[in-house]
Amino acid sequence: xxxxxxxxxxxILITGAAIGIGKETAVLLDKLGAKVILIDKNENGLKxxxxxxxxxxxxxxxxxLSDVDGILPKIKEIxxxxxxxxxxxxxxxxxxxxxxxxxTPVVLNExxxxxxxxxxxxxxxITKKDHFNKGLSIVGISSVSSQIGSAGVTAxxxxxxxxxxxxxxxxxxxxxxxxxxxxxxxxxxxxxxYADLLxxxxxxxxxxxxxxxxxxxxxxxxxxxxAFLLSDSSRFxxxxxxxxxxxxLSS
Amino acid sequence: MTNEEKIRLIEDAFELKENSLNQxxxxxxxxxxxxxxxxxxxxxxxxxxxxxxxxxxxxxFKTIKDVIDFMG
Numbered sequence: 304x305x306x307x308x309x310x311x312x313x314x315i316l317i318t319g320a321a322i323g324i325g326k327e328t329a330v331l332l333d334k335l336g337a338k339v340i341l342i343d344k345n346e347n348g349l350k351x352x353x354x355x356x357x358x359x360x361x362x363x364x365x366x367x368l369s370d371v372d373g374i375l376p377k378i379k380e381i382x383x384x385x386x387x388x389x390x391x392x393x394x395x396x397x398x399x400x401x402x403x404x405x406x407t408p409v410v411l412n413e414x415x416x417x418x419x420x421x422x423x424x425x426x427x428x429i430t431k432k433d434h435f436n437k438g439l440s441i442v443g444i445s446s447v448s449s450q451i452g453s454a455g456v457t458a459x460x461x462x463x464x465x466x467x468x469x470x471x472x473x474x475x476x477x478x479x480x481x482x483x484x485x486x487x488x489x490x491x492x493x494x495x496x497y498a499d500l501l502x503x504x505x506x507x508x509x510x511x512x513x514x515x516x517x518x519x520x521x522x523x524x525x526x527x528x529x530a531f532l533l534s535d536s537s538r539f540x541x542x543x544x545x546x547x548x549x550x551x552l553s554s
Numbered sequence: 555m556t557n558e559e560k561i562r563l564i565e566d567a568f569e570l571k572e573n574s575l576n577q578x579x580x581x582x583x584x585x586x587x588x589x590x591x592x593x594x595x596x597x598x599x600x601x602x603x604x605x606x607x608x609x610x611x612x613x614x615f616k617t618i619k620d621v622i623d624f625m626g
Contacts, residue, residue, distance in 0.1 A: 402590050404569070405597045455593050502608045 307536040310337035314436075315533060316381070316388050317341055318368060318425065319395030321348025323494035324444060327522035328392055328529050333357055335530060340385050342366050342377075343395070368395050368421040369413070378428040387436045390533040391429050393422045393443040398496050399459045411458050418462035423469055426484070430477055437481050440533045443470060444525070445486035447548050453511075463488075467544045474542030483541040485532050490548030492520040517549030560622040567598050577619040599625060 315332050319325040320341035326348075329339045333356040343349050344367040353363050362385050366377050382388070396418040401410065422443055429435055448456050449463035467486055474484045491497060491511055497519075512519060525547050531537050532545065546552050555563075561575050568584065568591060581587055592612050599607045603625045615621055 400593060401597050402594050404567070405594065405601070454590055502610075 306335075308335050308530055308534050310335045310389075310530075310534070313337045313389040313533075314385060314387070315339050315390035315392065316429070317392045317394060318421075319343060319393070319444075320363070321345040321352055323394070323496060324489070324492065324522050324525045324529075325392070325394030326352050327526040328394065330355065331523065331526045331530055332533075333361065337390075338362075338385075340364070340381060340388075342368070342381075344368070368425075369417045371416055371420050371424050374421060374424045375428050378425070378434065382434050387434060388429055389436050389439060391425065391439070391441045392529055392533070393425060393441075395421065396444065396462070397459075398500070400455045400500070401458065402455055403457055406458050414458040415462050415465065418459070419465040419469070422466055423473075426473060430480065430482060435482065438535065438538075439480075439482045440537070441482065441484040442529050442532045443484075443486040445488045445544055447488050447490050447546065447551050449488060449544070450552060470544070471542045478541065483532075483538070485537075485540060485542070486544045487525055487528050487532070488544050488546045488548060488552075489525050490515045490520060490546075490551040492522060492525060494522055511551075514554040515549040515551040516554060520547065520549050555625075557622050560625050561618060563598065563602060564595075564618065564621065567594050575618050577617065577622065579618045581615055581617065581621070595621060 310332055315337045317325050317329050317339055320329050321343035329341055329352055332339050339361050341349055341352065341363040344365060346365045349363040349365060353361055364377065364381060366373065368374065397414055399410065399414045426441060443466045445466050446463040448460040449467050470484045470486050477484065528545060528547050532540065557577065562572065565572060565575050595612065596607045599605045605624065605626065607624065611624065
């Protein structure tokens with residue numbers, strides 16, 4: 304029987320891998336046969352997640368991706384140790400909630416740089432010759448915030464919309480190299496970041512969930528779509544943002 | 555930072571006229587005191603005082619004095 308999500312022999316790089324959707328994606332891809340390379344600034348989290356994986360041969364690298372200038376040397380180091388990549392999943396990001404009056408240039412740069420700048424720089428470095436295998440698939444974690452306005456998330460929403468816009472352009476530019484790029488746009492997902500949000504602003508998130516009529520999503524719901532987009536089953540999908548939102552955008 | 559300075563910070567964050575608030579002002583009497591104003595308080599406490607304010611703590615605040623006491 305053919306398994307369309309068989310990742311045996313595939314090597315996938317995941318950023319923001321110590322927690323939430325990144326962690327769930329690592330666990331799922333390991334079960335599907337992939338070798339995962341995990342990046343996060345949280346070394347203890349990386350050790351913990353690696354110890355939970357079923358198979359051997361995975362790698363982890365501690366790196367703070369807000370250091371965008373340090374990405375090229377880090378990718379070169381990773382490729383020299385692990386070899387060329389078959390997939391890349393960008394899960395790192397900060398969920399900034401601030402009124403417009405408190406989004407200073409420093410805050411805005413911090414959010415855009417980590418959520419969007421590191422995404423583009425990682426793709427620039429990964430798509431250099433000898434850094435990837437034919438059929439490379441790239442998936443970024445966007446958000447429904449990139450398409451629906453909400454008060455207090457200007458910087459975050461803009462960073463996610465920037466990812467979506469860049470993916471449409473890079474998909475065209477990189478298609479001749481047989482590279483595909485997409486984003487997934489989760490709604491509210493039951494992650495530690497969501498738990499933090501509930502602590503801060505009780506009530507508001509319930510209002511969001513009333514539009515998300517399939518209820519609160521789980522990290523595996525997003526990880527499953529990421530796995531599909533990494534696989535050859537999605538070989539005719541590129542330059543897209545796929546909602547994983549329990550119906551939020553249709554409501 | 556004195557209590558008066560903290561009150562000026564809150565007035566500025568809420569875009570209110572100077573001296574429009576005092577320690578006894580009930581938060582519910584502040585024009586437009588809603589979810590965005592509460593988010594403003596959360597960010598203000600974090601940025602200026604390094605203190606994390608939760609939704610439950612905000613719910614318990616009754617007056618400006620409660621806020622400035624939290625600021626420390």
